Each structure stands twice: as structure tokens, then as C-alpha cells.
Amino acid sequence: MEEKKTEKSISDILQFVAPGAPIREGIDNVLRAKTGGLIVVGYNDKVRSVVDGGFHINSPFSPSYLYELAKMDGAIILNDAGTKILYANAQLAPDVYVPSTETGMRHRTAERVARQTNALVIAISQRRNVITLYQGGFRYALKDISVILTKANQAIQTLEKYKVVLDQSISNLSVLEFEELVTYGDLLQVLHRFEMVLRIKNELLTYLSELGTEGRLIRLQMNELLADIEEEAMLIIRDYAHNRDIKPFEVLYKFQELVHSEVLDDNVLLKLLGHHGYVHHDDAICPRGYRVLNKIPRLPIVIIENLITEFESLPKVCSASVDDLDEVEGIGEVRARKIKEGLKLIKEQTFADRQL
Numbered sequence: 001m002e003e004k005k006t007e008k009s010i011s012d013i014l015q016f017v018a019p020g021a022p023i024r025e026g027i028d029n030v031l032r033a034k035t036g037g038l039i040v041v042g043y044n045d046k047v048r049s050v051v052d053g054g055f056h057i058n059s060p061f062s063p064s065y066l067y068e069l070a071k072m073d074g075a076i077i078l079n080d081a082g083t084k085i086l087y088a089n090a091q092l093a094p095d096v097y098v099p100s101t102e103t104g105m106r107h108r109t110a111e112r113v114a115r116q117t118n119a120l121v122i123a124i125s126q127r128r129n130v131i132t133l134y135q136g137g138f139r140y141a142l143k144d145i146s147v148i149l150t151k152a153n154q155a156i157q158t159l160e161k162y163k164v165v166l167d168q169s170i171s172n173l174s175v176l177e178f179e180e181l182v183t184y185g186d187l188l189q190v191l192h193r194f195e196m197v198l199r200i201k202n203e204l205l206t207y208l209s210e211l212g213t214e215g216r217l218i219r220l221q222m223n224e225l226l227a228d229i230e231e232e233a234m235l236i237i238r239d240y241a242h243n244r245d246i247k248p249f250e251v252l253y254k255f256q257e258l259v260h261s262e263v264l265d266d267n268v269l270l271k272l273l274g275h276h277g278y279v280h281h282d283d284a285i286c287p288r289g290y291r292v293l294n295k296i297p298r299l300p301i302v303i304i305e306n307l308i309t310e311f312e313s314l315p316k317v318c319s320a321s322v323d324d325l326d327e328v329e330g331i332g333e334v335r336a337r338k339i340k341e342g343l344k345l346i347k348e349q350t351f352a353d354r355q356l
């Protein structure tokens, strides 16, 4: 059974042995040659205590050296970064009381050494055509690249669908913002859709770690799909956070962290935005206007901040006259007119999009 480990470490490990990495080329050669192999990455005191004999090689890592050395019995020991081959033909003698669920000697040894030393241990099976990674209590059998590619492609398609749904709910939010009809329920719906998109993104990132260079195209597709979502999320956070001191970066970071570990309920999402206490879904909430004002071309963020300091909310900015806008620091008559026109155009566009 595979034990849990934090996602980050898993993806680090997967990247370390992903296609495109020299170590993967070496492992694949060993796999094809059917000699089998046992590789320990890292040579610290704990590893030293389980190593018995072997040849001190101390040469730079190369896939073909690994392949040649794997023809010998015993384990190959690399440095932490996997850039040097330190020992070959080493006998490993881990504590036999360290539990192992494996049956063959190579895999039992690999699992025990990993548990005992916390080093990454890679077992390449001679007979079964599998590569198994161990570190601490974590065990992972690398999957065939074509299987991961299929999964990643499915995840991209799912991501596309969820992105469409998210975009739809963001444009609905815009309409409601101009109509002054946003409720907590509407805001939560948008946040949950962000959550879904981030969830699929996380899943994709795990596949991409394992795919290495084979996942380049999928990574491009993912980046393009998600290009503007972080900015959009931060503008929504700025618009609806309980107060303006809340840092959108921090909220977004926490949001992404939480998406890793749990399904988020409404209260968690509202708390992230600094809203404590009971709110009803149908209660009204008013945006400050960061997101809409950000759509006006060439309007610097300092001016947006000044507008929000002065008027506090989007509806009030919208209903301000050119003269009112002109009063705001940094805004002259020309810019005041541009803001008025800009808001009018965005409103028309928003309503026109709704008709589609």
C-alpha cells in the first residue's frame, strides 16, 4: 500500500526521475537491458551505516555509466543531486526489523533502506519491467508514460470545461455588479469554481512532474488556459475582502494551499476573505470595483486606489459625475471623462456578452 507524503515532495521526486532527466535515461537503459538495479540517491551518515563493501567510483553521473555499473550485483550509490556516482557493487544491510511489504530481496532492501535512512531509493526490477521509488514510508511505482499522457490529456480537457464554467460565472458576476445585485451566494459560486479549476490544475501538475519533457505540450496548453486566472482571482479578492488591508497574494496562496488538502466549504472561503460570523446566501455584498476599473485601458492602480478610497464601491464610482471624478487626486478632466466612457463601454460589453 502506498503511504501518504506531502504533494510537494512527491512532485520533487517525480521530477528527479522524469523523462528528460539524465537519471531517467540511465534507469530506462537498465530496464531495457534487464539487468535490474538498486540505486540509492544521497550518501549521508545513515546511508553509510547500511553500506557494506563495494567499489568507490566517484565519477560524474552519466546514463551509460549507470547502465554499465548496473550489470554488477549490489547497489549503486549516487550523491544527493544525482550528479555523481559514488559507489557501485555495494551491499546494503538495513535493519531487518524495519518493516517491509515487498517479497524479493532487491525490493525489500530498497524499502528498508528508504525507511531507515530517508534517502530516495530506486529499485529497477529485472523480471517485472517496473521502476519503484521509495523514500521514508513513501512508495511509488512509476507508470508507463503513455498511461500518464492519456490521464494528463483527460485532465486538460476537464480543465478546459471547468475554465468555461468559471468564465461564465465571472461574467454573470460582472452583470450583477453593474445591476447592484451581488449576493454572498453569487460570490461563493465564483469562488467554488475557482476551487475546481485549481483542483484540476494540481492534478495536472502531478502528471506533469512525472512526464518531464514528455509533458511540454500539455504544460503549454495548461499555462495558456490559466494565464489570467490568478490575476482575476486577486481582483475578486480585492473587491470582496472584508477590508482593504487584506493582502490578495496571501489569500490566494492560502486558498491554493487549502485546495491541496480539503474540499472547501462556504465558511472556509468566507473566512479567507476575512468575513467572520454568519451571513446568509441571499445577503447583498458590494464590490469595491477593482476588477471592473482594471478593465479601463491605461488606468494606473494608484488612480484605482484613489477612486476606491473616495467612493468606496463600484456603484458609487459608476454614479459619480465627471466633476466628482475630477475631484479625486490624480484625476483631471480628461481622465475623468475617460473613466466615465470606459465604465459605460464595459457595462455595455458586459450586458452584450450576457445575451450570447
Ligand SMILES: Nc1ncnc2c1ncn2[C@@H]1O[C@H](COP(=O)(O)OP(=O)(O)OP(=O)(O)O)[C@@H](O)[C@H]1O
Residues within 6 Å of the ligand: 036, 037, 038, 072, 073, 074, 075, 090, 091, 092, 093, 103, 104, 105, 106, 107, 108, 109, 124, 125, 126, 127, 128
Ligand atoms: N542487500 C542487498 N544489497 C545490494 N543489492 C541487493 C541486496 N539484495 C538484493 N540485491 C540485488 O538484487 C538482485 C536481485 O534480487 P532478487 O531477485 O531477490 O530481487 P527482487 O526484489 O525479486 O527483484 P527483481 O524483480 O529484479 O528480481 C541481487 O542479485 C542483487 O544484485
